[in-house]
Amino acid sequence: MLSAEARSAGAQVPFARMDFNDPELLEELMGAVRQVAERGAFTLGEPVEELERELAAYCETDFAVGVSSGTAALELALRALEIGPGDQVIVPTNSFIATAEAVSAIGASPLLVDVDPDTHLIDAEIVAAALTPRVRCVIPVHLFGATVEMGPIAELAREAGIYVVEDACQAHGAREDGARVGSLGQIGCFSFYPTKNLGAWGDAGAVVTSSPRLAQRVRLLRAHGERPRYRHRLVGATARLDALQAAVLRRKLRRLDGWNRQRRELGAALRRRLARSDAIDLPATGPERLGSDHVYHLFVVRCAERDALRAHLADRGVASAIHYPTPIHLTEAYAHLELPAGSLPVSEMLARRICSLPLFPGMTEAELHQVAQAALAFAKAPATADVDLAG
Ligand SMILES: *Cc1c(COP(=O)(O)O)cnc(C)c1O
Secondary structure: OOOHHHHHHHOOOOOOOOOOHHHHHHHHHHHHHHHHHOOOEHHHHHHHHHHHHHHHHOOOOOOOEEEEEHHHHHHHHHHOOOOOOOEEEEEEOOOOOOOHHHHHOOOOOOEEEEEOOOOOOHHHHHHHHHEEEOEEEEEEHHHHHOOHHHHHHHHHHHHHHHEOOOOOOOOOOEEEEEEOOOOOOOOEEEEEOOOOOOOOOOOOEEEEEHHHHHHHHHHHHEEEEEEOOOOEOOOEEEEEEEEEHHHHHHHHHHHHHHHHHHHHHHHHHHHHHHHHOOEEEOOOOOOOOOOOOOOOEEEEEOOOOOOOOOOOHHHHHHEEEEEOOOOHHHHHHHHHOOOOOOOOOHHHHHHEEEEEOOOOOOHHHHHHHHHHHHHHHHHHHHHHHHHHHHH
């Protein structure tokens, strides 16, 4: 049931906003799609090559290679590094399942690790403790848009002789220690799933790297190992980026920094407003750590009574979501790893408490206010109840 207050306001705050809500952008993107359609060249080709040049320049790497999804980006990155059966890859269990799936898909084993209780991300200490002789690579995930402290991980990886593949699928454009995410390991991986900070009109992804050899290998792997036509140099896949998606992404890439600026401002504003809540913990971030960044792909708070909070928000017209309800090691898909409940306790605690609040470029002051007021009202409820009981 809607409260009288919410009914009279009548406003609903969506969880995210799609491109059709921006008529000017929609018009431009329809024009780009029309151009591709009129040329009739739908796979790879000019729009993909242009996007790759622009994305590499944006990420401050020498190369970018467009692929069919973020998961494909991770898979091909690992294959380009010649990781495969018998190898282990360190993956945080506090991530979207795709990070682990990419490792499994190439026949290697994800070595799932817990995250730091303060940042909710992995760090060099966690990686060091997990090393085994079979570990060939670590995949730091810049989860929710918050950057992992990469310097110590890169140093440790060099000493240990393992690779670093960044999962930057939630942090397009963020900077860690002054450098763009994606440029801090051997290969960086991006997803352009529609709701990401840079989203296509379907599935799309990319890898970025400054190694000509690795870029060349990913180029071969994404298209049947083929170069030139019908000379197949290695066993590859169909994992090309569509020209339609590239044409859309090129236009949106020009707006990414502006959108991220809005996300940072909205994130800071929500943090300020929710700071006095005693029932809700603010997103763990690093803005406190020098050199860190947060581009608020998601604004994730924690609350002991998370499900009650979500119901309360829904009553006030505020959408919410859970990212993610089950840590990777407790999913059915990864039951075979035999990591029981209790084995990676920080991530398990987070999965019970986290709640993602609406935050998206173009969010109005009124929407921000509605989210903050609704969340703060929940925060006050337990105290009021105490008073009532005492009275
Ligand atoms: C979205 C995402 C992926 C996978 O991307 P797809 O394009 O959906 O395959 C991988 N890792 C993380 C952290 C993601 O958020």
